[in-house]
Amino acid sequence: MGGPLGIFTESYGRLFEQAFGISAQAGTIFSSLWVSAFTLTSMDTGNRVLRFAWEEVWDPLKSRGGRLYRAITNRWLASAIPSALSVALAWGKAYNVLWPAFGGANQMLAAATLLTVALWVLQLGSAPKGHVKFIIACAGALWFTVFAGLWWFLFAVPSSLLVRGFVVLEILLALIFLYDFYRSLQNTSSLKAKYPETIKP
Numbered sequence: 001m002g003g004p005l006g007i008f009t010e011s012y013g014r015l016f017e018q019a020f021g022i023s024a025q026a027g028t029i030f031s032s033l034w035v036s037a038f039t040l041t042s043m044d045t046g047n048r049v050l051r052f053a054w055e056e057v058w059d060p061l062k063s064r065g066g067r068l069y070r071a072i073t074n075r076w077l078a079s080a081i082p083s084a085l086s087v088a089l090a091w092g093k094a095y096n097v098l099w100p101a102f103g104g105a106n107q108m109l110a111a112a113t114l115l116t117v118a119l120w121v122l123q124l125g126s127a128p129k130g131h132v133k134f135i136i137a138c139a140g141a142l143w144f145t146v147f148a149g150l151w152w153f154l155f156a157v158p159s160s161l162l163v164r165g166f167v168v169l170e171i172l173l174a175l176i177f178l179y180d181f182y183r184s185l186q187n188t189s190s191l192k193a194k195y196p197e198t199i200k201p
Contacts, residue, residue: 050082101153101167107146112177114139119184147174
């Protein structure tokens with residue numbers, strides 16, 4: 001086993017030998033099995049998460065799609081499509097370029113969560129509006145920074161068409177979220193009557 005993975009497993013084996021007196025070969029074999037098990041379980045978990053995400057993307061068709069929705073969200077097809085995309089990314093080593101874009105998506109999710117919670121608290125009226133608006137301003141700044149980073153990444157970083165497609169999708173989802181947030185912010189109806197138990201100290 002060569003490359004970075006081989007360096008890690010051999011180093012782990014030598015660490016076992018120095019720390020516990022176990023032979024380096026045994027430690028290397030143990031670490032190789034551990035890394036292999038971790039990789040396989042991570043792939044299995046990732047595939048399941050991708051399948052659930054794929055099914056949720058088509059959820060709006062559930063009430064009216066009927067046969068089309070059942071075909072698209074078939075568990076075999078819903079597993080095969082994300083897996084094929086993952087293999088395509090790994091085959092061309094596009095994951096090296098996609099990783100920063102994933103970081104952008106992660107931070108965008110943090111901004112979306114902060115904005116959503118702040119909007120919830122604002123409509124509940126259980127906190128001073130000045131405090132909530134300050135949080136919204138901070139989350140908005142985070143959203144704008146990440147959005148600008150994704151936009152820069154799209155044009156400045158050489159990448160494959162598949163990676164660019166993922167970045168464009170992230171940008172579109174960020175804009176859709178901003179629009180939904182603005183519409184919800186314009187809705188002045190209070191949530192106190194609907195959720196009175198959340199107002200209790």
